[in-house]
Amino acid sequence: MDVTFRDRAALLGDTLVCADLHVGKAAAANVSLPLGERDHLVDRVTALCARYDPATVVFAGDLLHSFDQVATAAEETVAALDQTVRDAGARPVVTPGNHDTMLDVVWSGPTAHEFEVETDSGTAVICHGDHEPATEADLYVVGHDHPTITVEGKKWHCYLYGREGYDGADLLVLPAFSHLIEGVSINRRYGGTASTNSPLIGDLDRFRPVVWDDEAEEVREFPPLGEFRDLL
Numbered sequence: 028m029d030v031t032f033r034d035r036a037a038l039l040g041d042t043l044v045c046a047d048l049h050v051g052k053a054a055a056a057n058v059s060l061p062l063g064e065r066d067h068l069v070d071r072v073t074a075l076c077a078r079y080d081p082a083t084v085v086f087a088g089d090l091l092h093s094f095d096q097v098a099t100a101a102e103e104t105v106a107a108l109d110q111t112v113r114d115a116g117a118r119p120v121v122t123p124g125n126h127d128t129m130l131d132v133v134w135s136g137p138t139a140h141e142f143e144v145e146t147d148s149g150t151a152v153i154c155h156g157d158h159e160p161a162t163e164a165d166l167y168v169v170g171h172d173h174p175t176i177t178v179e180g181k182k183w184h185c186y187l188y189g190r191e192g193y194d195g196a197d198l199l200v201l202p203a204f205s206h207l208i209e210g211v212s213i214n215r216r217y218g219g220t221a222s223t224n225s226p227l228i229g230d231l232d233r234f235r236p237v238v239w240d241d242e243a244e245e246v247r248e249f250p251p252l253g254e255f256r257d258l259l
């Protein structure tokens with residue numbers, strides 16, 4: 028798998044992918060304390076662009092959080108993300124997700140329901156993951172499910188990688204990029220689409236959790252979930 032993992036994002040060749048930013052969740056939380064949503068998202072995208080110098084940055088669905096309204100703060104955050112990517116010399120693209128019903132209010136840049144990337148390992152297709160893709164690929168990269176795993180009492184936002192995980196192709200599920208998304212534990216979820224939101228995920232036990240450890244700055248890879256679930 029020709030993918031680099033870092034900070035809940037993924038790099039495929041010269042394409043950086045972040046899923047489930049859920050911009051506007053801070054406003055929807057309706058709390059008096061500032062949650063730092065804009066700075067947290069923009070600073071991390073800035074750091075990723077500085078480190079990898081991507082040609083394209085794909086926001087893989089659920090760029091927005093609210094289905095029916097967009098707060099001014101959310102609109103400003105999306106504009107800041109767009110400008111951050113452009114300032115880095117990259118092209119921003121959104122593959123809309125199920126939450127992005129108001130996307131046209133805040134986004135005038137490129138969109139594609141399925142974005143193709145050519146890598147050394149073949150064709151990768153990036154989409155949100157709430158619908159089955161129409162484009163054939165060797166690897167599908169999606170978000171939508173916000174996977175997390177708890178190991179030795181510590182909760183991690185994790186990637187899920189399934190070799191031939193969807194329709195004979197490999198499947199990579201990204202964690203939610205937003206730090207305000209609690210995530211969905213996969214520890215006690217079992218195979219079948221009934222245990223996940225995405226129709227692309229079949230037998231969950233075949234998927235291997237992958238964690239980016241911020242403190243150690245290294246990737247931690249685990250066996251397929253079915254092989255070590257009882258040890259969690």
